[in-house]
Amino acid sequence: MTLVRDALLVAGKDLRIESRSRVALQQILPFGAIVVVLFAFALDADRALLSRAAPGLFWAAVLLAALLAVGRSFAVEEANRARDGLRLSGLDGGSVFLGKTAAIAVELFLLEVVLGILVVVLYDVALHDAMVLFCAALAATIGLAATGTVYGVLAGGLRARETLIPLLVLPAVTPVMLGGTRAFQAALDDAPGDAWPWVQLLTAFAVLAVAAGVLVFGPLLEEA
Amino acid sequence: MLGRFPALAGADLDVDTGEIVLLSGPNGAGKTTLLRLCAGLLPLRAGHAEVLGVDLARDRKSARASLALVGHETFCYDDLTVAENLRFAARVSGHTDADADAALERVSLRRVADVTHSRLSHGQRRRLALAIALARRPRLLLLDEPHGGLDEHGRAILEDVVRAAPLQGCTVLLASHELDLARRLATREVQLVAGRVHAVPRVTSGAGAPA
Numbered sequence: 001m002t003l004v005r006d007a008l009l010v011a012g013k014d015l016r017i018e019s020r021s022r023v024a025l026q027q028i029l030p031f032g033a034i035v036v037v038l039f040a041f042a043l044d045a046d047r048a049l050l051s052r053a054a055p056g057l058f059w060a061a062v063l064l065a066a067l068l069a070v071g072r073s074f075a076v077e078e079a080n081r082a083r084d085g086l087r088l089s090g091l092d093g094g095s096v097f098l099g100k101t102a103a104i105a106v107e108l109f110l111l112e113v114v115l116g117i118l119v120v121v122l123y124d125v126a127l128h129d130a131m132v133l134f135c136a137a138l139a140a141t142i143g144l145a146a147t148g149t150v151y152g153v154l155a156g157g158l159r160a161r162e163t164l165i166p167l168l169v170l171p172a173v174t175p176v177m178l179g180g181t182r183a184f185q186a187a188l189d190d191a192p193g194d195a196w197p198w199v200q201l202l203t204a205f206a207v208l209a210v211a212a213g214v215l216v217f218g219p220l221l222e223e224a
Numbered sequence: 225m226l227g228r229f230p231a232l233a234g235a236d237l238d239v240d241t242g243e244i245v246l247l248s249g250p251n252g253a254g255k256t257t258l259l260r261l262c263a264g265l266l267p268l269r270a271g272h273a274e275v276l277g278v279d280l281a282r283d284r285k286s287a288r289a290s291l292a293l294v295g296h297e298t299f300c301y302d303d304l305t306v307a308e309n310l311r312f313a314a315r316v317s318g319h320t321d322a323d324a325d326a327a328l329e330r331v332s333l334r335r336v337a338d339v340t341h342s343r344l345s346h347g348q349r350r351r352l353a354l355a356i357a358l359a360r361r362p363r364l365l366l367l368d369e370p371h372g373g374l375d376e377h378g379r380a381i382l383e384d385v386v387r388a389a390p391l392q393g394c395t396v397l398l399a400s401h402e403l404d405l406a407r408r409l410a411t412r413e414v415q416l417v418a419g420r421v422h423a424v425p426r427v428t429s430g431a432g433a434p435a
Contacts, residue, residue: 082300084295
């Protein structure tokens with residue numbers, strides 16, 4: 001229970017910081033929205049292609065915005081060496097990982113809701129099977145947040161972390177891009193049977209990412 | 225290590241419970257490195273170090289549970305208020321909001337409890353860092369240039385805290401360039417020069433000595 005209690009403390013702290021600084025609301029969300037709008041401009045001449053590519057474009061926008069969210073989550077730990085405060089606190093690395101992952105996941109989920117609405121409006125997409133969409137988004141978000149948190153702490157102590165995080169995270173979250181896109185595509189095609197295997201892939205990825213994160217985050221926090 | 229050179233070499237220091245030890249020495253002598261090493265924030269590359277009975281080479285995390293470090297930075301979050309920073313630090317180290325509130329009173333920051341860290345003056349930030357250390361109720365208090373940025377009132381608070389520490393079974397290791405102020409508090413002084421510890425003959429009366 002201590003692990004969960006400590007994780008909630010860390011997540012609460014991160015979400016409070018974001019709600020007060022409004023970086024997520026005023027920078028990360030608009031960035032994601034701009035990416036969605038730019039795709040719409042780029043492919044507007046071919047509405048059919050835009051609708052067909054909507055799932056991939058949606059997840060590409062989410063991934064790009066997620067990089068900012070991860071970078072932000074660890075930038076607040078570098079200011080005033082707050083990261084050393086976490087280390088001195090004696091918190092278990094696993095609880096810090098779960099807390100930071102949860103906070104990033106909450107931010108990303110809210111971002112996905114807004115970007116999803118934008119995609120429906122701008123890309124002329126009709127939604128089917130909300131349950132598949134929800135499950136796929138949930139699993140993908142957890143996997144994305146967990147992977148980002150692991151690589152975020154790895155790059156956190158480095159001067160080049162802003163450029164390093166995308167280089168590390170984007171290849172690692174390829175399964176999220178692939179599984180999220182395919183699951184959404186199947187859901188939009190009203191073929192939920194085709195979507196569930198991809199939801200299972202996303203769930204397996206999320207479980208592995210969380211398990212690996214709980215194990216490695218502590219040592220990485222110490223050494224990075 | 226600083227590049228290829230060891231930051232500390234031949235640093236041999238024993239500190240008894242309840243002592244207030246002043247670490248003096250020129251810039252780059254290794255004072256901050258020694259304090260961060262004792263705090264378990266730096267790995268021990270060679271030699272042996274034990275803090276509060278815990279071998280740092282084996283288990284840095286356990287040693288941290290009973291110590292606090294006031295370093296050059298505050299370890300705080302800019303967008304959290306004084307009270308939020310303090311309560312978070314207390315809770316994650318297994319202490320209570322009451323400990324946090326008591327520490328807030330101790331450093332006289334109640335007036336700015338709802339002000340975010342980013343809006344505090346340098347001196348107020350130093351006092352907040354001290355409060356966070358106190359909220360952890362440490363057995364070992366590591367202070368790195370604690371006088372820096374403090375006004376008269378802040379220095380008086382700091383002196384009260386340091387003088388009271390041995391009465392609560394707390395040992396203090398204090399690195400400072402403000403030698404006149406620090407010597408008034410210390411029961412012993414050691415000098416670090418090029419990573420080596422040298423004992424300094426007692427020239428002033430400290431907290432543990434008769435006035």
